[in-house]
Amino acid sequence: MIKSPRGTRDLLPPDTALWNFVEAAVRDVFRAYNFHEIRTPIFESTELFARGVGEETDIVSKEMYTWEDRARAQSEKTQSLTLRPENTAGVVRSYIEHQLGETGQLQKLFYIGPQFRRERPQKGRYRQFSQIGAEVIGPPSAGSESPLRDAEVLEMLATLLNELGITGWKLELNSVGSAADRARYNEVLRTALDAVVSSMCVDCQRRAATNPIRVLDCKVPADQPIIDTLPVIADSLNEASRAHFAQVLAALDAAAVPYTRNHRLVRGLDYYTRTTFEFTHGGLGAQNALLGGGRYDGLSEMLGGPRAPGIGFAMGEDRLVLTLLAQEAAAPQVLADAYIAPLGESLNAAALSLARELRSQGLRIELGDGSFRLKKSFEVADKTARRMIILGEDELQSGILTVKTFATGIQTKVPRTELAVFLTKPASE
Ligand code: ATP
Numbered sequence: 001m002i003k004s005p006r007g008t009r010d011l012l013p014p015d016t017a018l019w020n021f022v023e024a025a026v027r028d029v030f031r032a033y034n035f036h037e038i039r040t041p042i043f044e045s046t047e048l049f050a051r052g053v054g055e056e057t058d059i060v061s062k063e064m065y066t067w068e069d070r071a072r073a074q075s076e077k078t079q080s081l082t083l084r085p086e087n088t089a090g091v092v093r094s095y096i097e098h099q100l101g102e103t104g105q106l107q108k109l110f111y112i113g114p115q116f117r118r119e120r121p122q123k124g125r126y127r128q129f130s131q132i133g134a135e136v137i138g139p140p141s142a143g144s145e146s147p148l149r150d151a152e153v154l155e156m157l158a159t160l161l162n163e164l165g166i167t168g169w170k171l172e173l174n175s176v177g178s179a180a181d182r183a184r185y186n187e188v189l190r191t192a193l194d195a196v197v198s199s200m201c202v203d204c205q206r207r208a209a210t211n212p213i214r215v216l217d218c219k220v221p222a223d224q225p226i227i228d229t230l231p232v233i234a235d236s237l238n239e240a241s242r243a244h245f246a247q248v249l250a251a252l253d254a255a256a257v258p259y260t261r262n263h264r265l266v267r268g269l270d271y272y273t274r275t276t277f278e279f280t281h282g283g284l285g286a287q288n289a290l291l292g293g294g295r296y297d298g299l300s301e302m303l304g305g306p307r308a309p310g311i312g313f314a315m316g317e318d319r320l321v322l323t324l325l326a327q328e329a330a331a332p333q334v335l336a337d338a339y340i341a342p343l344g345e346s347l348n349a350a351a352l353s354l355a356r357e358l359r360s361q362g363l364r365i366e367l368g369d370g371s372f373r374l375k376k377s378f379e380v381a382d383k384t385a386r387r388m389i390i391l392g393e394d395e396l397q398s399g400i401l402t403v404k405t406f407a408t409g410i411q412t413k414v415p416r417t418e419l420a421v422f423l424t425k426p427a428s429e
């Protein structure tokens with residue numbers, strides 16, 4: 001038997017109804033905040049992620065699906081390609097490639113789609129998973145650096161989770177400052193780590209030498225008390241970074257969005273500057289992050305583009321659905337409005353015409369088959385639809401159809417011209 005590859009899964013009905021509910025609700029919220037959809041390729045050149053996500057990160061150093069795409073013609077070169085592990089790099093590449101900055105306006109873009117990372121599969125962690133994300137990016141003259149943009153994105157996320165009916169989420173927030181602040185903090189950390197790093201895990205010993213800030217991500221229990229004694233980044237921020245962050249917090253306070261500050265939240269990607277954040281949910285267990293994001297003021301330039309500060313987030317759609325399922329928001333079984341049972345194969349064609357007529361009026365119709373005995377039609381219909389329409393030679397000639405409503409067991413004679421109206425009535429009548 002051929003199974004789906006490790007770390008991938010099939011989403012089946014009725015769960016797909018819950019996925020559609022999530023996506024529809026999310027699209028409504030994006031619309032209210034005037035975001036527009038962007039769709040970028042599922043694979044990109046490997047170099048995009050190496051530069052845009054960072055060689056040092058877990059994603060680039062060990063989680064990417066990369067292959068050498070061989071040339072098909074002499075004129076073509078082989079190229080290293082990668083299934084996208086995240087979508088921010090692709091969006092910013094697209095922003096640069098299509099010169100969206102030339103409009104002089106702020107670009108507010110959202111995406112919904114699959115991402116790929118070679119991770120150890122477990123609950124809430126898959127090798128193909130779906131992210132819902134958004135980016136606000138543009139030239140500084142469009143206001144892309146304003147702390148109001150950060151606060152608006154965070155307030156939108158709070159609204160979005162509330163709209164979805166997700167309760168008990170927690171917003172954690174930090175500022176990692178400008179690139180210069182981070183460099184200064186890295187030096188402060190390096191000095192502080194000199195005295196203690198020999199008693200820390202091997203990963204931390206390596207990070208202390210290459211990129212000390214990553215020590216804050218360490219999950220090894222024995223290292224935690226040591227990390228708690230390290231200097232915090234807030235003390236290394238310059239005046240402008242402090243003021244920016246203070247304005248983000250003030251706007252959140254004014255909008256009554258609850259948050260906690262977390263000095264250790266530096267996020268896994270190298271490109272973040274100033275505001276970084278995560279929304280977590282206790283119901284998710286070890287994989288408790290619903291979404292993460294932050295500001296990336298230097299990313300466009302890192303990818304060879306113009307200056308284009310921005311802020312964005314990526315939300316794990318799989319984890320949103322898991323959270324809803326844990327809250328017992330089980331996906332409802334969706335039943336068709338009616339099942340058409342033709343009495344004999346000679347009525348199949350007439351049944352298709354009737355189905356077409358009703359479907360064109362917006363009804364959800366399941367079409368049976370004239371080779372089924374009536375008893376079998378009833379059995380199948382009872383599982384898939386709220387009502388069954390019997391279509392025999394008599395019904396076709398007279399234009400009066402027999403409709404059985406399963407919830408009540410009542411059979412009703414309905415003229416064909418009134419059928420659509422009848423079928424939209426609640427099935428309990
Ligand atoms: P984690 O700490 O869970 O590994 P991350 O920092 O790698 O998360 P991001 O790159 O910030 O995650 O991605 C944003 C969101 O995408 C996460 O908060 C999570 O909800 C979701 N996500 C990331 N990796 C996976 C995965 N392998 N399977 C399912 N969802 C994922």
Ligand code: MG
Nearest residue numbers: 058059119268
């Ligand atoms: Mg990860």
